[in-house]
Amino acid sequence: MKVAVVVSCLKLGGMERVAVNLADAFAHSGHDSHLMYLKDRKKQIQPRNEAVSLHLFDLKKWVLMTGIGALWFVMCKLLNVLFRKTFPHFFAYAQAIAFRYKLRQLEKKDGRFDLIIFRGQGTFGQIWPMRDKRFVFVCESVQNKNLYAGLSKWIFSSLYENRNVVCVSEGSKASFLDLTKEHQIHCNKVVKISNPNDYQMIRQDALQPIKAELFPPRPYILSLGRLVPLKNISLLIQAYHYARHHFGLEQDLVIVGEGKDREQLEKKVAELGLTQYVFFKGAQSNPFPWYKQADLFVLSSKSEGLGMVLIEALACGVKVVSTDCPGGVRDIMQGKLIQFLAEQNASSLAEKIHLALEPSPNKPLKDDIDKALINFDQEFIVKQYRQEFIL
Known part of the structure; x- marks a missing residue:
């Protein structure tokens, strides 16, 4: 053909x-x-x-x-x-x-x-x-x-x-x-x-090193995408602030991506006193090592046609949390993954971040993730x- x-x-x-x-x-x-x-x-x-x-x-x-x-x-x-x-x-x-x-x-x-x-x-x-x-x-x-x-x-x-x-x-x-x-x-x-998705390629690219000058100094939670209103990174920053104060969250927050909201988001980080914990890394041509080395990937969008970043994160073996937004995230977040869908508010998203990072027998098994990935x-x-x- x-x-x-x-x-x-x-x-x-x-x-x-x-x-x-x-x-x-x-x-x-x-x-x-x-x-x-x-x-x-x-x-x-x-x-x-x-x-x-x-x-x-x-x-x-x-x-x-x-x-x-x-x-x-x-x-x-x-x-x-x-x-x-x-x-x-x-x-x-x-x-x-x-x-x-x-x-x-x-x-x-x-x-x-x-x-x-x-x-x-x-x-x-x-x-x-x-x-x-x-x-x-x-x-x-x-x-x-x-x-x-x-x-x-x-x-x-x-x-x-x-x-x-x-x-x-x-x-x-x-x-x-x-x-x-x-x-x-x-x-x-x-x-x-x-x-x-070419999962073999994703996993190979995920093994590439992150440049030393970019690599976060501590364990981190990852957000990746355009810095625009639709991606709702401001909600993630609020949820991250909430999780640090209410759940003792220790990981940094790393934001990979570029867009018109960056300056506004950096101001918000400063206002919340999070400058030493939140890092903006700009757009990266190979995002997969950033997934691989993260403790958790979080999607905070207002809507998503599908949510490719969730698929990529799962393919790299990373835990995921997402807002339960209109579009395609529920095509991906099935089985035990459903428990990591949050309402579109800071406290709910913070609670799901805490849940995903806590040891629990209810975490998704490999079979759940494989079933989610096979359709893509x-x-x-x-x-x-x-x-x-x-x-």
């Missing part, structure tokens, strides 16, 4: 890592795998499997090189003033033409693709006017059905009407079906297929794509 995975860019982010993982997974299973990215930005990640072919489709540059395209760019900017958040949607009319041209050129050279998978609304939103039965749009997160206010029905209908849609968890699928019901959208197919194995995910979309 000849398959392409398409992503907006190759920055160091969760969705981008999943796109790379999926391209690697198809190659690992013996398929002719290609990874396309649509913006010429610095490549911070790329496929590990040498069999994956990498292609840059620099759509915006191609559009702006034409006089008509440059004029359309200006028009879209003006329309965005009148209709907020719509620039990408209008500009996609031009980018879809560019994508169609680039795709045809590539297929003339290398042959026709059997399946083309777009990861994330920010990716397929760039080419939505193009119609092709081979296209699959992957929804990575919980949907906000009124995201575009009065234009929501029009925009969501143009994105999803008569499309093949994959949701990465039962929670994200329920959210998506609620959106389609709200706006009376008919899709060709809506299925749940989770994100793939790369070979299983590739098999699901073949069953659903290749006749």
